[in-house]
Amino acid sequence: MIRLRAGACVLAVGVLSLAPLLATAGEEQVVKIGLTGPLTGAQAAIGKDDENGVRMAIERLNAQGLTIGGKKTRFELVSQDDAADPRTGMTVAQSLVDDNVKVIFGPFNSGVAIPISNLVNGAGIVMATVASNPSITQRGYPFIFRISASDTQLGSRMGAFAAKQLKVTRMAVIDDRTAYGQGVADEFVKAARAEGIEIVDREYTTDKATNFDSILTRIKGTKAEGIFYGGYYSQAAPLRKQMKRLAMNGYLLGGDAVCNLELAKLAGDAVDGRVYCPQGGPVLDQTPAGRQFKTDYKKRFNTDPLTYSASLYDGMNIVASAMQKANSIEPAQYRAALAGADMQGVAGHYQFDGNRDLSDSPITIYTYRNGQLTPLSAAQR
Numbered sequence: 001m002i003r004l005r006a007g008a009c010v011l012a013v014g015v016l017s018l019a020p021l022l023a024t025a026g027e028e029q030v031v032k033i034g035l036t037g038p039l040t041g042a043q044a045a046i047g048k049d050d051e052n053g054v055r056m057a058i059e060r061l062n063a064q065g066l067t068i069g070g071k072k073t074r075f076e077l078v079s080q081d082d083a084a085d086p087r088t089g090m091t092v093a094q095s096l097v098d099d100n101v102k103v104i105f106g107p108f109n110s111g112v113a114i115p116i117s118n119l120v121n122g123a124g125i126v127m128a129t130v131a132s133n134p135s136i137t138q139r140g141y142p143f144i145f146r147i148s149a150s151d152t153q154l155g156s157r158m159g160a161f162a163a164k165q166l167k168v169t170r171m172a173v174i175d176d177r178t179a180y181g182q183g184v185a186d187e188f189v190k191a192a193r194a195e196g197i198e199i200v201d202r203e204y205t206t207d208k209a210t211n212f213d214s215i216l217t218r219i220k221g222t223k224a225e226g227i228f229y230g231g232y233y234s235q236a237a238p239l240r241k242q243m244k245r246l247a248m249n250g251y252l253l254g255g256d257a258v259c260n261l262e263l264a265k266l267a268g269d270a271v272d273g274r275v276y277c278p279q280g281g282p283v284l285d286q287t288p289a290g291r292q293f294k295t296d297y298k299k300r301f302n303t304d305p306l307t308y309s310a311s312l313y314d315g316m317n318i319v320a321s322a323m324q325k326a327n328s329i330e331p332a333q334y335r336a337a338l339a340g341a342d343m344q345g346v347a348g349h350y351q352f353d354g355n356r357d358l359s360d361s362p363i364t365i366y367t368y369r370n371g372q373l374t375p376l377s378a379a380q381r
Helices: 044-062 086-098 110-122 151-164 179-194 213-220 233-245 261-270 288-301 309-326 331-339
Strands: 002-005 008-011 029-037 071-081 103-105 126-129 144-146 170-175 198-204 226-230 251-254 275-280 363-369 372-375
Touching: 029 044, 029 086, 029 309, 044 071, 044 288, 044 309, 071 086, 071 309, 086 110, 103 309, 110 126, 110 144, 110 179, 126 309, 126 331, 151 179, 151 226, 151 251, 151 275, 151 363, 170 179, 170 213, 179 198, 179 226, 198 213, 213 233, 226 233, 233 251, 233 261, 261 372, 288 309, 309 331
Parallel strands: 029 071, 029 103, 103 126, 126 144, 170 198, 170 226, 226 251, 251 275
Antiparallel strands: 002 008, 275 363, 363 372
């Protein structure tokens, strides 16, 4: 439920209860909720996870019989596959705009989010994304919000972690040349150098690559103590397997896009306690709301949540709350209420700064033990 307190409200996993909830009269209005993400291809697992988070929130909200603007309101998910491709993403975004959705969740990929943000903002539709490239929210678009950590937060945290906790002095960096991969790698490099780490090699690949032997052979010659990979789990998995095959037993670090169980499924025992990655938000297992979300998610979808389903679940609830506060489903009317949100969700605290980034996005660093994503203790972070 949502419990109001002075200047803030708390969002729990269960029932949204801002009054009035039940329509007394009038017709039902159907509010279309858009989602764009990689629902097919190498990143399909993460795209479906995002979709599941929004879907679970919508199902719960619809079960409550919300009233917005004096009308009983039912949300309907319109989910489309952008295939992690910017060109496809533009087509999908235009389709969602034409379908008169009242918010667009996603994209997951920064390379899709950057071009479509101009289109979506120009159409006056709120976009709530988990894509992390800093530029997405730095262009002054009032309808564009980020509901997770940015590359600046993620990459810089990993740079400091490498120096202070792993005590490395020589690192190599690979990025996949996507807006996400390059962005998070650049932030890591800046932070690592500031901490005294020498970047001994910077290599480039693509988000479709599967063979890294030539890149790894060059890096091996530099005697780097580890590699930071800016890219997605679908490439990080063969990268780590090939590191092991070449007897490169140093660290593999990455951003949030490698930080999920799919990496361990794809790379097997090559993913071990020398792989580290960050996720925005607290550890779900360490809060009552997080544990309940994991239980409910697995019951509903017969799988464990991955990286951002909890953030998307929270995002849908926060948008619904903003609509109720504004007494309108129209983005032009509820946008200000969303920008002024001060709410605690499953995945963290939602309060936005002037760029509509989260003011306080906690970051948890994980490693892998026995194929499981395992958070480090606060002392280790």
